[in-house]
Amino acid sequence: MSKTHVQTTINGEPTEFLCEPRQSLLEVLRETLGFTGTKEGCNDGNCGACSIAVDGVLVDSCLMLAVEADGKEIGTVEGLASPDSLHPVQQKFLEHAALQCGICTPGFLVASKALLDHNPNPSEHEVRHWLAGNLCRCTGYDKIVRAVLDAAEEVRQSA
């Protein structure tokens, strides 16, 4: 199958790749470009482990074709931290022990950042509602919700 040339931006870095039209962006991120922080849990849009930001919008990358990334700004978990510090959601996930196995964590972090970009002062219910598309089987969500609420406070204070 002939391949298509795609020009995109990943975590702020201009990036080009070749892909088959049938490949999902998740597959190309992981298997072609080495961004394995984005995880595959179901490949049908039901678990959120592959969450990424596309032009600032939260997307399941398993449901987006790689060719659709052309001209878009892609954000993955690898782009959350700056060279000298973690993003507040990353730091708070660590402090609150909001991860156990960690497979859902990248998706939760990307989704949580998207929430705080959109609403830096969410209620507990708003956090739970926003994150309902991300499944976690280990934690029961308690510590995740607390970490996001705590990160929101830090984001507000540093704003």
Added chain:
Amino acid sequence: MPANNGYKVIGTRPIRHDGVDKVTGRAIYGADTQLAGLLYGQVLRSPHAHARIKSIDTSKAAALPGVKAVLTGTDLPDAGDQMVDLGEGPARLKYLRDNVLATDKALYSGHPVAAVAATSVHIAEEALDLIEVEYEELEAVLDVREAMQEGAPQLHDDMTTQEFGEDTGRKSNLATHFEHRLGDADKAFAEADVVVEREFQTATVHQGYIEPHNATASWNADGQLTVWTSTQGSFTARAQVGAVLDMPISRIKVVPQEIGGGFGGKIPVYLEPVAALLSKASGQPVKMIMTRPAVFESTGPTPGSYVKIKMGADKSGKIVAADAYIAFESGAYPGGLVGAAAMCVFSCYDIPDGRIDCYDVVVNKPRSFAYRAPGSTQVAFATEHVVDLLAAELGMEPLEIRLKNTATTGTRRIDGVVYPKMGCKEVLEAIRDSEHYQSPAPAGPNGGRGISVGYWFNVGLKSSCTASVNADGTVSLVEGSTDIGGTRTSVAMQFAETLGLRAEDVKPQVADTDSIGHTDVTGGSRVTYATGWAAYKAALDVRDQLCERAAQLWEVEVSQVEFDDGVFRSGDNELTFKGLAGRLEETGGPVIGRATVDPDSGVGGSFAANIADVEVDPETGKVDVLRFTVIQDAGRAIHPAYVEGQMQGGSVQGIGWALNEEYFYSGDGHLDNSSFLDYRIPTSLDLPMIETIIVEVPNPGHPYGVRGVGEANIAPPPAAIAAAIEDAVGVRPRELPMKPDRIVAALQAHEERAAQATGG
């Protein structure tokens, strides 16, 4: 005494050592494995729940450009039909092999029948469509009681019932029937003032880990095999791969990658032997990632069950007799989890006379495997209901009857075990003393509260650790236990405590099977207990060697060197751990501590209890959990945040089991809900915060008093929620899940009975 019972590290909440890797996406899980020349493997699965495989033609698939290897079950070496020990008890090799790739029969919808490796996953998928399999469809049996009936479709032509340890010679789907007895149950029931008996059923459920099974294998020209996989036990995976491929374990290296959840379901191998043979056939490394539907159709599930419980009490509320009939699906192959259920069914109570009658039954579903306190949740749902009914008959509160009959130190369980020091009573007292229990139950006509208690016995098994002292005073700690929930840190903390170090001065890592001594699975709530013990012993070994070095430096006898709180002393001489670590070069070179453990006694079981507040919508039957508290005996909580995490995670799995989760099979045995959309695990929106109360009744069988906390917490939630539903609306389902239509039906039946009773 300072906080944390005099400990400096134990009881604190350091950030986990692998944390930054896991929040930045840098941690490498099994599916992240990349190798030069990597091929991608896919598996063809039976669409039929029960069928004879008449022929498989792979020629068209093999001819597709990009396809590098094709396999069927007959390509697996036939090493006969011996029993193999896999570290979790013996298994028949034929069953293990046939579950990896079927040969003569497909026994469940989703049973692997062929596999392909190709240059892309898409080509591999195309190739699967070109494989022609001729099946002779057979009638399937999916229900545990139907499967036991005479004339039921027989899964295994040669399987006969083992009864009380003897082969009956009787062909049946009933693999094993056994019984435990204590005292004289018949006499005790005859003398009881109150006797209650009820039947219960629970649906087949899945562990629901978010990471699909995966394996990457590289078969070298010299016959050495390396397997990278997400597994609960690298040594157990190695043993199984060796058995299935009929090769010595010395030729296999299993590299445990990070694992995205297991809960018992990632102990068996599925893809590993297949990837290995595909690599052998193609001469290239092969990566396989199971699709999500295949995860549901072919792995895991934990048994559906039929349970009958009878209990009797005297007028004072003392439970005097108990009788259980427990029939568990084991899926397509025998050797299920009913034995564990028998150990849990009456485990929370001190009952002098009783009987536990157990049935292990094959059905046309995937081979069932452990799921967090395997077997305990099904039977706790049943027993706790009957205990509440006894209380109601006697006019007692549910908590009162539990406290009166609590199992405690010295209690002899019906299966014969005598309890060492145990925390059941303390857990029940913690219910009583909690703010939640003492606060008013939910107001309104449809709100209610329930309590329950559950148990898991925990296991010991083998663990190994090595510890290298670095010149800067830190220690590199190598262990064999794959880390699913933060155990690197809970193990490292015990090492640090022993040597007076800080948690962050110990650098834990999980090593492959060539790089550390044998270590059994991450399961049975054993890692913080047993691998933590190995770390403690390795730390003592380091301490002893460093005392010798100090003696050498100070020219004194080693017996004159003392070590306390991270400082070596002899007379006026004094060196910190770090100071001495910096002087190893001049005293004989590197120091490595090592230890192995195999605790066969001292494993402390753990009890967990719940207080659940719910609201039931009588129109729709939907149950909302308003408030939920989990209480558990941790013995000693090494890292309280991760203890709480286990308690919360297990609780929510139990809530999902209670309210939503079940396998839906069509009449012909096809799984109809093999996605996370249709197999609905709880989301963040379904839940309140999960409140935790850690009880600490130190386990005298561990140097720091640890009891594993991974499992007992999943057992009580369905029973607590059932009790809360009854408190709310007057009906109590005896079948899991307690889904909306079942609640509505129960309410309608309840209303009809009430109308009849009033002559309406």
